[in-house]
Amino acid sequence: MNTAKDFRHPLKRARGLGSAQSGVSHWWTQRVTAAALVFLSLWFVVTVLSVLHADYATARAIVAKPWNALLLVAFVLTVCWHAVLGLQIVIEDYVHTRWKEVSLLVLVKFIAVLGTLATLMAVLRVALGA
Amino acid sequence: MADTQRPLSPHMGIYKWQVQMVTSILHRGTGIALAVGTLLVLWGVFSLAQGEDSYNQFKICIGSPIGLVLMFGWTLALFYHLCNGIRHLVQDGGAGYAIPQFVRSSWLSIIVSILLTVIVWAYVLTAGGAA
Numbered sequence: 557m558n559t560a561k562d563f564r565h566p567l568k569r570a571r572g573l574g575s576a577q578s579g580v581s582h583w584w585t586q587r588v589t590a591a592a593l594v595f596l597s598l599w600f601v602v603t604v605l606s607v608l609h610a611d612y613a614t615a616r617a618i619v620a621k622p623w624n625a626l627l628l629v630a631f632v633l634t635v636c637w638h639a640v641l642g643l644q645i646v647i648e649d650y651v652h653t654r655w656k657e658v659s660l661l662v663l664v665k666f667i668a669v670l671g672t673l674a675t676l677m678a679v680l681r682v683a684l685g686a
Numbered sequence: 687m688a689d690t691q692r693p694l695s696p697h698m699g700i701y702k703w704q705v706q707m708v709t710s711i712l713h714r715g716t717g718i719a720l721a722v723g724t725l726l727v728l729w730g731v732f733s734l735a736q737g738e739d740s741y742n743q744f745k746i747c748i749g750s751p752i753g754l755v756l757m758f759g760w761t762l763a764l765f766y767h768l769c770n771g772i773r774h775l776v777q778d779g780g781a782g783y784a785i786p787q788f789v790r791s792s793w794l795s796i797i798v799s800i801l802l803t804v805i806v807w808a809y810v811l812t813a814g815g816a817a
Binding site for chain 2 (some may be wrong): 587590591593594597598601605608609612615616619628632635636639642643646671674675677678679681682
């Protein structure tokens with residue numbers, strides 16, 4: 557941080573109203589996950605279409621293929637990451653009561669982490685045949 | 687709703703509807719819908735791990751009229767968010783900001799996402815009935 561060019565009063569930063577210096581990272585991560593999802597979501601649609609009319613054993617075998625299991629885990633991880641970043645912006649834009657805003661932000665993160673872990677465990681159970 | 691007294695930006699109601707506005711609003715809307723729809727992916731994979739009975743139950747649910755409407759909506763939302771997302775990535779690179787290009791790419795996002803949805807559902811319905 558270049559303090560020589562910072563014209564804000566130190567009190568402004570101390571009160572937590574200054575920049576948190578993490579906005580670029582949020583923006584960039586949103587774009588990188590988006591770029592990954594261009595490919596992953598197309599793979600996902602094709603895979604869902606191939607499972608659609610299959611019976612249980614065939615569907616399980618398709619998901620259990622190493623490449624499919626890997627890409628499914630990558631897809632769910634990236635989707636949840638991208639969704640958390642996106643929903644954060646939406647909540648910050650429209651929810652103006654501080655306690656509701658923070659509660660929603662934390663709730664979204666809890667659901668995303670639980671959902672990701674649950675999907676991960678389910679894919680592993682299918683892929684490893686447990 | 688707000689607990690601070692700050693000036694408000696002009697309400698959306700005063701603007702004439704334009705396609706660039708629609709694509710921007712739809713991008714947020716479909717983003718939220720897709721976040722909720724991701725729970726369906728979790729349910730599907732979970733039922734697959736759980737066993738044949740719960741997987742068949744899952745297929746019956748998404749094959750029901752309400753399930754099919756939701757699946758169709760999510761297909762459209764996914765393709766729209768994908769197409770418009772690519773448009774945004776191009777714009778983030780600094781291209782396509784002239785007003786005619788901006789309007790044209792807005793329509794392109796909408797039309798291509800509808801086309802992709804129609805192709806996918808044509809396949810779903812012709813390859814042996816829904817779900």
